[in-house]
Amino acid sequence: MAYQPLARKYRPEQFxxxxxxxxxxQALVNAIRLGREPCGIIFSGVRGIGKTSSAxxxxxxxxxxxxxNPEPCNHCYSCKAxxxxxxxxxxxxxxxxxxxxxxxxxxxxxxGYTPQRSRFKIYIIDEVHMLSNSAFNALLKTLEEPPQSVxxxxxxxxxxxxxxTVISRCQTxxxxxxxxxxxxxxLHDILVxxxxxxxxxxLAIIAQEASGSVRDALTLLDQAIALGGGSVKxxxxxxxxxxLSSSFFIQFLDALLNKRxxxxxxxxxxxxxxxxxxxxxxxxxxxxxxxxxxxxxxGLNISDDSLxxxxxxxxxxxxxxxxxxxxxxxxxxxxxxxxCAKEMDGSWLDRFxxxxxxxxxxxxxxxxxxxxxxxxxxxxxxxxxxARPSAPTNVPVEAAQKxxxxxxxxxxxxxxxxxxxxxKQQSPFQGRKLEELSSLEYSEKKILVAVDPKSFFxxxxxKVDAQKRFAQLFLDLFEFKGVFEVRDxxxxxxxxxxxxxxxxxxxxxxxxxxxxxxxxxxxxxxxxVLSAFGGRIEKTEHH
Ligand SMILES: [Zn+2]
Numbered sequence: 001m002a003y004q005p006l007a008r009k010y011r012p013e014q015f016x017x018x019x020x021x022x023x024x025x026q027a028l029v030n031a032i033r034l035g036r037e038p039c040g041i042i043f044s045g046v047r048g049i050g051k052t053s054s055a056x057x058x059x060x061x062x063x064x065x066x067x068x069n070p071e072p073c074n075h076c077y078s079c080k081a082x083x084x085x086x087x088x089x090x091x092x093x094x095x096x097x098x099x100x101x102x103x104x105x106x107x108x109x110x111x112g113y114t115p116q117r118s119r120f121k122i123y124i125i126d127e128v129h130m131l132s133n134s135a136f137n138a139l140l141k142t143l144e145e146p147p148q149s150v151x152x153x154x155x156x157x158x159x160x161x162x163x164x165t166v167i168s169r170c171q172t173x174x175x176x177x178x179x180x181x182x183x184x185x186x187l188h189d190i191l192v193x194x195x196x197x198x199x200x201x202x203l204a205i206i207a208q209e210a211s212g213s214v215r216d217a218l219t220l221l222d223q224a225i226a227l228g229g230g231s232v233k234x235x236x237x238x239x240x241x242x243x244l245s246s247s248f249f250i251q252f253l254d255a256l257l258n259k260r261x262x263x264x265x266x267x268x269x270x271x272x273x274x275x276x277x278x279x280x281x282x283x284x285x286x287x288x289x290x291x292x293x294x295x296x297x298x299g300l301n302i303s304d305d306s307l308x309x310x311x312x313x314x315x316x317x318x319x320x321x322x323x324x325x326x327x328x329x330x331x332x333x334x335x336x337x338x339x340c341a342k343e344m345d346g347s348w349l350d351r352f353x354x355x356x357x358x359x360x361x362x363x364x365x366x367x368x369x370x371x372x373x374x375x376x377x378x379x380x381x382x383x384x385x386x387a388r389p390s391a392p393t394n395v396p397v398e399a400a401q402k403x404x405x406x407x408x409x410x411x412x413x414x415x416x417x418x419x420x421x422x423x424k425q426q427s428p429f430q431g432r433k434l435e436e437l438s439s440l441e442y443s444e445k446k447i448l449v450a451v452d453p454k455s456f457f458x459x460x461x462x463k464v465d466a467q468k469r470f471a472q473l474f475l476d477l478f479e480f481k482g483v484f485e486v487r488d489x490x491x492x493x494x495x496x497x498x499x500x501x502x503x504x505x506x507x508x509x510x511x512x513x514x515x516x517x518x519x520x521x522x523x524x525x526x527x528x529v530l531s532a533f534g535g536r537i538e539k540t541e542h543h
Pocket of ligand 1: 064074075076077078079
């Protein structure tokens with residue numbers, strides 16, 4: 001048998017196959033069960049989410065030789081004929097190519113005849129919004145006085161282009177974009193049925209890439225199978241998708257948020273070399289920024305379908321990045337990217353539009369946000385330097401917040417403990433990681449630490465990339481220009497390694513418990529009870 005594309009082979013045959021469209025399926029099943037089939041139906045939704053499939057399933061359910069059936073049998077002549085688009089009483093019309101009034105008139109002329117073999121005469125009009133006004137008027141007349149046993153099924157990606165008069169004569173169903181997790185599950189099930197091997201991560205990427213369309217996902221899956229020689233691997237997807245790596249976007253966001261104009265231009269030049277389309281880059285950047293804001297505000301453990309594409313490492317990077325940037329700047333950049341996307345038109349000028357927006361963004365002063373005047377009586381020493389008598393009350397908020405710390409706090413901390421404590425103030429998440437490190441050497445010239453690779457962040461911290469990020473953070477926070485070096489604790493055979501802050505906390509906690517137990521045991525009351533009853537202590541519980 002010739003090879004059949006998966007999108008065709010696994011086209012939905014019945015309502016239960018329409019994944020992600022449960023509400024619509026249920027309403028249609030009920031209509032058939034109750035014998036209240038509407039004579040006009042509109043399926044609305046973006047491309048590739050099952051409008052035509054829904055129309056055919058509904059047509060089969062109505063005209064099934066064993067029906068009307070809430071679920072078509074898919075075995076009888078009618079079901080097969082509808083699936084193969086050769087049923088005498090089911091006519092599929094492409095609104096885009098048959099959009100004139102004469103076509104609709106010709107269609108109307110066929111209406112008077114009773115169906116040849118089934119219960120209903122069914123007209124499926126795809127892309128119905130393409131019909132001309134006069135064609136719509138002709139259609140409207142038919143919908144106003146529908147002949148017996150005629151059903152119109154209209155499908156459209158642009159509901160707003162259909163006259164209200166037509167919409168009001170029909171029952172409209174809104175098909176939703178299918179969630180990435182539902183698509184992924186569908187791909188998984190299909191591959192199991194096809195007995196093909198696959199990497200689950202690859203399926204996650206395909207599902208995300210399909211942005212809501214099962215058909216697009218299956219087409220991509222077909223290509224991935226072909227490239228992977230019969231199995232679905234992440235490796236082959238890299239060849240297939242022009243999409244850039246997540247680390248690229250994180251790098252770009254970092255440059256933008258920290259207003260490094262030269263880095264932005266360099267990255268744009270790289271993009272130009274790759275031949276990618278700048279409008280998609282900008283919308284992808286905006287979506288990464290959106291992820292960043294979500295992670296910052298809702299935390300790393302937030303489960304959100306749209307974050308599924310990100311690895312844990314990506315999430316941590318974005319989270320750390322966001323925590324160094326005030327919220328208002330994140331929002332400003334988001335609006336800037338939106339404005340940039342609007343100005344792009346897919347021409348070669350897009351590169352320059354993008355560059356210009358990046359430059360303007362990086363070079364502009366922080367937004368001047370109206371700040372409430374500070375009442376003199378409440379002035380704290382921290383605010384004094386800003387409260388100049390004739391100074392305008394418009395003070396850049398960020399500068400106001402950071403200034404005192406920059407003046408006093410960039411001094412290199414005297415001890416490793418202070419170093420961690422002050423890092424935690426600025427970057428709680430990074431500071432938490434430092435608590436797992438044992439300090440071997442600590443000075444302005446060199447910070448040498450050891451970490452257990454099996455600790456929570458140990459594996460990550462041992463990577464060179466992570467260490468570079470730490471070095472950058474220390475430079476930002478304390479102007480630390482020395483060497484930051486991390487060693488694997490388990491490989492340090494020699495002298496005992498000093499404990500990390502976390503070890504210390506754990507030890508102190510244990511000591512405290514022990515001390516409390518002893519205190520309880522030695523307490524006069526406890527001793528009195530023991531001697532009176534001649535017992536011994538078996539267990540001490542704390543509350
Ligand atoms: Zn049937």
